[in-house]
Amino acid sequence: MKNLLKVFFLILCCLGCSSSKNSDAFISATTGRYLFNANEVLEVYFKEKVLLIKWRGKEGIQPLKVNDSIFYMKELNEKIIFISTPITHIELAVKTAHKGIKYQFKKMNIGEKTxxxxxxxxxxxxxxxxxxxxxxxxxxxxxxxxxxxxxxxxxxxxxxxxxxxxxxxxxxxxxxxxxxxxxxxxxxxxxxxxxxxxxxxxxxxxxxxxxxxxxxxxxxxxxxxx
Incomplete structure (x- = not known):
């Protein structure tokens, strides 16, 4: 019984690890810098296919992956959604606290700065x-x-x-x-x-x-x- 429990937990761990990984296509499309506001950047990058964020001087922020395009970022207390059309950008999931405002963060061009x-x-x-x-x-x-x-x-x-x-x-x-x-x-x-x-x-x-x-x-x- 103990061995079965160990195997069960190992499977859960493996599933948890694999679920945090992202596809090569997603990584290619989303890696980059996004305008959090007019003079501030949210940078998305990957390490071993795991999505990480640099924001306000803090590196290595790892949002919780909800699905292939939605992540929960506790530092913002927001779900961030990667949208691919018409161009790649980030949106915040709609919630009451936003009071009807739709928040979008555009992906910056290479070399573009604040x-x-x-x-x-x-x-x-x-x-x-x-x-x-x-x-x-x-x-x-x-x-x-x-x-x-x-x-x-x-x-x-x-x-x-x-x-x-x-x-x-x-x-x-x-x-x-x-x-x-x-x-x-x-x-x-x-x-x-x-x-x-x-x-x-x-x-x-x-x-x-x-x-x-x-x-x-x-x-x-x-x-x-x-």
Whole structure:
């Protein structure tokens, strides 16, 4: 009897192991990076035919396989569904908590990056294009909030990454050209770089938009004393 039980459990284990495996066709179609949101990636990859996910810096996340195309990801508390038509993408299974919203994550093209990834790679031109693209699609997207980009810029500035600070402030100006604060921030970065010409020019631009910008006024008076 004990031997029969051992055999039974071995069979269950084998079935469990084999059920987590995926076909070569599925692996080929689904391996890649998916846009979780406008500036964040969910990466799908496989090890020994078992589906794994990298998300928010954590690698080796193994969702529970429900069937050949549906997996439960406890980190999201969601069932993710791989859809092959018209093009491969991921959807979240419908549930009450979604309040009727359909969540889809598009598969990214090879070489495609998020705005932050372009920026960190110092590809500032494509970073700017990517940020502007987000704004055109969704002007309220958190990834392009003026205050978030401004804080990011000052974090770079405080850590002496002056080039990155200047470039993120420039992107913020492209997104919000009528904001006095964006020019004031860029001027601060030029001032720390000891580029007084560009610092003065941007403080003046900030004041032309908002004459009551105290930061710009104070710094400009110090740079251009009477």
């Amino acid at each position: 705005p932050t990834e372009y920026f960190e790679a110092e590809d500032y031109k494509n970073a700017k294009i990517a940020y502007v693209k987000i704004q055109k699609i969704d002007s309220l997207n958190p990834a392009i909030t003026q205050s978030v980009l401004n804080v990011t810029g000052y974090n770079y500035l405080n850590n002496n990454h002056l080039k990155k600070a200047i470039e993120i402030f420039k992107i913020n100006i492209v997104l919000y050209p009528k904001s006095s604060k964006t020019y004031d921030s860029l001027a601060d970065a030029y001032l720390k770089l000891k580029d007084t010409t560009n610092a003065i020019a941007n403080y003046k631009k900030a004041l032309s938009i908002n004459p009551e910008n105290r930061s710009s006024l104070r710094n400009l008076q110090q740079l251009s004393p009477k």
